[in-house]
Amino acid sequence: LGTLYVVATPIGNLQDMTVRATSVLGQVDIVAAEDTRVSGGLLRHLGVRPRLIASHEHNERSSAEKIVTMLQEGQDVAVISDAGTPGVSDPGAVVVAAVLAAGLKVVPIPGPSAAIAAVSASGFTETTFRFVGFLPPKRGARVEAILQLAEDESLQIIYEAPHRILDCLTDLRDTLGVDREIVICRELTKTFETIRRLPLGEAVEWVSGDSNQQRGEFVLVLSACQKPVTTEEGLPADADRLLQILIAELP
Numbered sequence: 735l736g737t738l739y740v741v742a743t744p745i746g747n748l749q750d751m752t753v754r755a756t757s758v759l760g761q762v763d764i765v766a767a768e769d770t771r772v773s774g775g776l777l778r779h780l781g782v783r784p785r786l787i788a789s790h791e792h793n794e795r796s797s798a799e800k801i802v803t804m805l806q807e808g809q810d811v812a813v814i815s816d817a818g819t820p821g822v823s824d825p826g827a828v829v830v831a832a833v834l835a836a837g838l839k840v841v842p843i844p845g846p847s848a849a850i851a852a853v854s855a856s857g858f859t860e861t862t863f864r865f866v867g868f869l870p871p872k873r874g875a876r877v878e879a880i881l882q883l884a885e886d887e888s889l890q891i892i893y894e895a896p897h898r899i900l901d902c903l904t905d906l907r908d909t910l911g912v913d914r915e916i917v918i919c920r921e922l923t924k925t926f927e928t929i930r931r932l933p934l935g936e937a938v939e940w941v942s943g944d945s946n947q948q949r950g951e952f953v954l955v956l957s958a959c960q961k962p963v964t965t966e967e968g969l970p971a972d973a974d975r976l977l978q979i980l981i982a983e984l985p
C-alpha cells in the first residue's frame with residue numbers, strides 16, 4: 735500500500751523548502767497539486783519530475799477517490815498547494831480525510847505556513863491563538879465575523895488579500911476600537927517583507943498613507959481581548975478596589 739505525504743512548500747522564499755520535503759517530492763510516484771503550472775515551476779527548480787495531477791477545491795472529492803485508488807495500488811502520492819501548508823486555507827483536507835477513512839497511511843511533512851511565521855514574528859506573549867483564515871469578503875458579513883471574535887482572549891490570525899487590506903483594517907478599527915493592537919505581516923520571507931506592530935487607529939492611517947503597504951500578501955495578528963479582571967460579584971476589580979477604599983474612609 736502507498737503512503738500519502740502532505741508536503742509544505744515555501745511561501746515566497748525557495749530556500750525554505752525543507753530537505754525532507756525535497757526528498758519526498760523526488761521519491762513519490764505522483765504529486766497532486768492545487769495548480770499544476772505553479773507547482774510545475776517548483777518541481778523544475780528542485781530538479782524532480784514526478785507525475786503531476788490536479789487536486790483543487792473544484793475537483794477535490796473526485797481527485798480524493800483517484801488518490802485512494804492509487805495508494806491502494808501501491809503508489810506513493812504527495813499533496814501540495816500553491817504555497818505553504820496544504821489544508822491551511824488551502825485544499826488538502828478532503829484528500830486527507832478520504833485517505834484516513836480508507837485506512838491508509840498519511841504522513842505530514844511540515845514546513846512553511848504564513849500563519850505560524852506571523853505568530854512567531856508577532857511578539858505577542860499570549861500562548862493561545864485562533865486561526866481565522868480569510869474573513870468574509872463582504873463588509874456586513876465581515877463586521878459580523880469580527881464581532882464574533884471581538885471578546886476572544888486569544889490572538890487572532892487573519893489572512894487578507896491586498897485589494898481588501900484597507901477595508902479589513904478599517905472594519906477591525908471601527909468594530910474593535912482604535913487602541914486594540916495588531917501586527918501587520920506583509921510579504922513574509924520575500925524581498926519586501928514588512929512586520930509592523932501598531933494600534934488599529936494608526937494601522938489604517940499607515941497603510942492608507944503608503945500604497946506600497948497595500949501590495950503583496952498579508953497576515954494580520956490581532957492582539958487578544960484584554961478582559962477586565964472581575965470580582966466574585968462580577969464587579970471590575972478596580973471598581974471593587976475603589977469601593978473598598980471608600981468603605982474604609984467613610985465614617
Ligand code: SAM
Nearest residue numbers: 745818819822824847848893894921922951952
Ligand atoms: N496554505 C498557506 C499557508 O500555509 O500559509 C496559505 C494559503 S492562502 C490561499 C494564501 C494567503 O496566505 C494569502 O492571501 C496571505 O494572506 C497568506 N500568505 C501566504 N504567503 C504569505 C506571505 N509570504 N506573506 C504574508 N502572507 C502570506
